[in-house]
Amino acid sequence: MKNKVLIVGGGMVGAAAAVKLAQQGLTVTVLETHPLDAMQALTDETIDIRVSAINRLSEALLDELQAMPLLRNARLAPYQQLEAYEQENNSLLFDCEELAATHLGHIVENRLIQASLWAQFERLGIKVEQVSGTPQAIKQNTDSVELIYPEQSYQADLLLAADGGRSVVRKLAGIGVTGWQYQQHCMGVLIKLDAPQQVKTWQQFKPSGPIAFLPMQYPYANLIWYHHGNELAQMTTLSNAQLKQEIQNHFFDLPGEFEVLQSAVFPLARQHANQYHQGRVVLIGDSAHTINPLAGQGVNLGFKDVAALASALEGAEDIGNAALLRRYEQSRRNDNLMMMSMMDACYFGFSNEIAPLRHLRNLVLKVANHAGPIKREVLKHAMGGVV
Numbered sequence: 001m002k003n004k005v006l007i008v009g010g011g012m013v014g015a016a017a018a019v020k021l022a023q024q025g026l027t028v029t030v031l032e033t034h035p036l037d038a039m040q041a042l043t044d045e046t047i048d049i050r051v052s053a054i055n056r057l058s059e060a061l062l063d064e065l066q067a068m069p070l071l072r073n074a075r076l077a078p079y080q081q082l083e084a085y086e087q088e089n090n091s092l093l094f095d096c097e098e099l100a101a102t103h104l105g106h107i108v109e110n111r112l113i114q115a116s117l118w119a120q121f122e123r124l125g126i127k128v129e130q131v132s133g134t135p136q137a138i139k140q141n142t143d144s145v146e147l148i149y150p151e152q153s154y155q156a157d158l159l160l161a162a163d164g165g166r167s168v169v170r171k172l173a174g175i176g177v178t179g180w181q182y183q184q185h186c187m188g189v190l191i192k193l194d195a196p197q198q199v200k201t202w203q204q205f206k207p208s209g210p211i212a213f214l215p216m217q218y219p220y221a222n223l224i225w226y227h228h229g230n231e232l233a234q235m236t237t238l239s240n241a242q243l244k245q246e247i248q249n250h251f252f253d254l255p256g257e258f259e260v261l262q263s264a265v266f267p268l269a270r271q272h273a274n275q276y277h278q279g280r281v282v283l284i285g286d287s288a289h290t291i292n293p294l295a296g297q298g299v300n301l302g303f304k305d306v307a308a309l310a311s312a313l314e315g316a317e318d319i320g321n322a323a324l325l326r327r328y329e330q331s332r333r334n335d336n337l338m339m340m341s342m343m344d345a346c347y348f349g350f351s352n353e354i355a356p357l358r359h360l361r362n363l364v365l366k367v368a369n370h371a372g373p374i375k376r377e378v379l380k381h382a383m384g385g386v387v
Contacts, residue, residue, distance in 0.1 A: 179271025
């Protein structure tokens with residue numbers, strides 16, 4: 001039985017794939033330039049500015065991987081409402097009570113998600129190899145795949161690229177991408193609130209780009225601010241007190257007084273791999289697709305990749321079989337493309353001041369908020385189809 005898996009990248013999606021495939025009895029090795037001390041990360045009081053909005057489907061996967069109990073004992077914040085609006089009197093509000101659910105999802109620090117998965121490695125016999133530099137070549141034959149580094153090479157039956165949007169493995173495999181850079185950048189701001197635990201995440205659309213509020217575990221929250229790159233670059237030169245003043249000038253719905261702790265700016269890009277596999281090389285997560293982070297769906301799509309790949313490979317005699325890998329791609333490609341297109345439609349549809357379009361989109365939000373069964377179906381989809 002051909003069952004050796006090599007995973008390049010131990011981030012959230014790569015680590016989830018490692019745990020899931022090891023649970024299925026496969027022999028898994030993770031190649032990582034910066035191995036994580038899981039227990040130290042889970043108990044570290046330093047707050048990560050990078051967060052994800054984990055939907056209910058991802059939560060179910062993390063429970064299955066035995067990571068969710070660790071997160072519940074660390075830091076996470078369930079959110080019960082999600083609101084999107086341009087004008088406050090025309091908002092679209094999703095509430096978990098509409099589906100008799102306890103919550104819509106969780107806002108969790110990325111590093112904690114990663115650590116909760118790495119904490120499973122030793123128990124499952126997942127091997128971690130610390131690598132330096134970047135891989136130089138991939139050699140494949142009908143039976144195996146070899147990943148070659150300057151000073152060492154690794155051989156397996158299947159090679160998973162989980163090394164992000166700028167995936168070196170994808171490039172070495174000869175898989176191209178289509179996509180573009182958005183004109184705007186995004187600033188994330190970690191704040192400390194003088195307010196009770198918040199349960200609503202909201203997003204306001206503005207001509208210069210959307211802004212959003214993500215409630216983390218008390219007393220923290222994360223602000224997301226889309227703007228032109230040069231504007232945000234100037235803001236990085238401000239002191240925390242000056243940045244707070246800028247935030248107060250643009251974020252009008254913050255619950256009470258706050259302190260700016262940290263900020264970071266990153267560019268936005270959309271790209272989609274032309275194929276998800278080549279021979280015995282398979283792409284998952286951002287190596288296969290990067291999406292506008294408008295609704296925080298990126299890692300949720302990556303976790304769906306993991307579940308789909310594991311389903312395709314379960315019980316296989318040869319995990320590098322082309323038919324199995326095609327099945328994985330077919331199960332994920334259209335879903336990823338649909339989500340990418342939906343996010344772009346929202347992004348481009350709202351980021352302008354064209355008067356007729358402004359009236360139309362506010363009407364759409366108002367009508368959608370009273371759409372009954374349709375609204376509930378959209379809400380179920382946003383939760384990942386799990387209630």
